[in-house]
Amino acid sequence: MPSLSILPQLIVNGLIAGSIYALAASGFSLAYYVIRFLHFAQGAAIAIAAYALFTLSNQVGLNGILSILLTISIAVAATLLMNYAVYTPLRKRKATGVILLISSLAILTFTASLIRALFGPSTKTLLLSKHNKSFDFGLFTITSIQLAIIISAVLLFLLLWILMRKTRLGKAMRALSDNKEVAQVVGINPEKIYTYTFIIAGIFAGISGILIGLEQNLYPRMSVIIIVKGFISSVVGGINSVPGAIIGGLFIGLVENLGIWFLPSGYKDAISFSILLLFLLLRPRGILGRGMRDDT
Amino acid sequence: MILDYFVILMTSLAFYTILVLALNLAVGFTGLINLGHMVFFGIGAYTSAILTTHGIPWYFAFILAGLLASVLGTLIAAITVRLKGEYFAMVTLGLVFIATAISRNWISLTRGALGIPGVPDIIRDNFYYMIFSWAVAGLCILFLYKLTNSETGKVLQAIRDDETAAAILGKNTYFYKVLSIAISTFFAGIAGSLFAHHINFVDPSVFDLEFFIFVISMLIAGGLASLKGSIVGVFGLSIVSEAMRYIVVSPSLIGAVRDIVYVVILIIILIYKPKGIFGKVDV
Incomplete structure (x- = not known):
């Protein structure tokens, strides 16, 4: 067992990893809450954002702010395109949630393959990450990007909470989530709210793609790897609770990193997947979730 | 040359047929959307690879590949x-995702990301291995045909x-599911074993x-709850996949373009x- 002195660093690493998972989980979880399907393609939007930023800042050479704003717009456009080209026609023919899930997984592998075809299989590094600075606090070190990731996760948590609880849009989303038919009767147009949901999910994907791209390297299968952790975080935090995704992300990040105390680091994934299975089987509503619509 | 190519292609179609038919039994006939089907295929492939590279006779490994996949499948299904x-x-x-993590990290057993090379041939002659694979696929088709038309089906x-x-x-209903x-997982394991001995x-x-x-594209293209559909789906999509070899000029792009085409067809x-x-039923 490693010495106690690395514990603060492990906790900080856990918070960083957890915040990354939370970023990935936020849009995924929002889509599930409002539209009731597992939007795995959120991972595709995140990877598209990361590669868009790579193209704009590394290859085209745009300045930081402009390329970041364009990247977020591209992530939103990609997400809306998925909705328009795939999800909307499927919803029109009343496809089940499982079919939407399969099509979402298909979009995910589609994007990974498209990125591999366009950018090649090698990993890429964003030039913007050169500005990264490291701070040493004695007990632990943290970089400015890592700080930005943690702060963004906290801000997203607050924003999501305000959105869901304090705005008209959030009210309409909650109404749709509770009962679509009744929501329609009182004049809520589901397709319109779904479009707003995907716009918000796209913005989250853009921000996540930028931060994750800066913190890690870019590689074609990042879409799959990232959203799997987002999925686990959402389920563990409570897939019926949007802020739950953030809590779940932090929980998984901490457990994975503290687990290295007992297990080789290669087993990080195995730890989180085992937690996922335990939650799905024993407490499918997750940490924060309320009872689900078709609870078994 | 052309015959060799045909023989190798037909062999892979045999284990794809078994794999897709097995998935159809769970998804199409019973309505259990098992997205972990490949786990049992992988367990079959790894079981066969590990046992035969340690000198255990292939027929023993082959049966055990199916049985081990099925035992694990049954346990997981029971829960x-x-x-x-x-x-x-x-x-x-x-x-x-758990299977991926285990296969990558349990290095003493699976050699991790390096994989297990040198899985021995069951039958050295490719032509007879194709015949063998289709004999197994034929038994699988016959069994599933009888099963799906029986009271149980x-x-x-x-x-x-x-x-x-x-x-x-x-x-x-619990017992039947x-x-x-x-x-389904037994046949997935058998398909995995055939696959491992095919590509070694x-x-x-x-x-x-x-x-x-x-x-799953082969399954859905052919149609749920139709054995004939699954076989047509396997042949149809495999022909598309092979055709890509000749359409896509750059060899490094073939894999990526193929995956893109499947997704488009599926959607x-x-x-x-x-x-x-x-x-017979909507997906």
Whole structure:
């Protein structure tokens, strides 16, 4: 067992990893809450954002702010395109949630393959990450990007909470989530709210793609790897609770990193997947979730 | 040359046929959306690879590949088949990620990402291995044909269409669902073993989502709850896949372009022809 002195660093690493998972989980979880399907393609939007930023800042050479704003717009456009080209026609023919899930997984592998075809299989590094600075606090070190990731996760948590609880849009989303038919009767147009949901999910994907791209390297299968952790975080935090995704992300990040105390680091994934299975089987509503619509 | 190519292609179609038929039994006939099907294929492939590279005779490894996949499948099904559609899909999808993590990290057993090379041939002559593979596929087709047309097959389809009604009629739906997964995973394991001895190599990429998307595309294209459909789906998509070899000029792009084409085909079918070619039920 490693010495106690690395514990603060492990906790900080856990918070960083957890915040990354939370970023990935936020849009995924929002889509599930409002539209009731597992939007795995959120991972595709995140990877598209990361590669868009790579193209704009590394290859085209745009300045930081402009390329970041364009990247977020591209992530939103990609997400809306998925909705328009795939999800909307499927919803029109009343496809089940499982079919939407399969099509979402298909979009995910589609994007990974498209990125591999366009950018090649090698990993890429964003030039913007050169500005990264490291701070040493004695007990632990943290970089400015890592700080930005943690702060963004906290801000997203607050924003999501305000959105869901304090705005008209959030009210309409909650109404749709509770009962679509009744929501329609009182004049809520589901397709319109779904479009707003995907716009918000796209913005989250853009921000996540930028931060994750800066913190890690870019590689074609990042879409799959990232959203799997987002999925686990959402389920563990409570897939019926949007802020739950953030809590779940932090929980998984901490457990994975503290687990290295007992297990080789290669087993990080195995730890989180085992937690996922335990939650799905024993407490499918997750940490924060309320009872689900078709609870078994 | 051309004959060699044909023989190798036909051999892979045999294990794809078994794999897709097995998936059809769970998804199409019983309505259990098992997204972890490739886990059992992988268990079969790894079992065969590990045992035969340690000097155990192939026939023993071959049977054990099916049995081990089925035992694990049965255990997992026993815990999970009570979950409603979407949750069952989520748990089985989770299995894929666990299998990936184990195959990558249990290095003393699986050699991790390096994979296991040198899996011996069952039959050295490719032509006779093709015959052998199709003999196994033929037995699988015959078994599933008998099963799906039997009393048991009717119960499975009743469960898919209306589980409550099946239960009210006195059928132990839990038992039948577990049985369906037990048989389905047995054949997935057998297909995995044929695969391992065919390409003489196994690595964690058997669990890749891309591979599963290819397999489920064959199933959905052919149509759910139709054995004929699954066979047509396997042949149809494989021809598309092989054609890509000649259309795509750059060899480094073939894999990526192929995966893209499958996804497009899958999504078009899901939207415009959800019953597939011969399917009896909507996906």
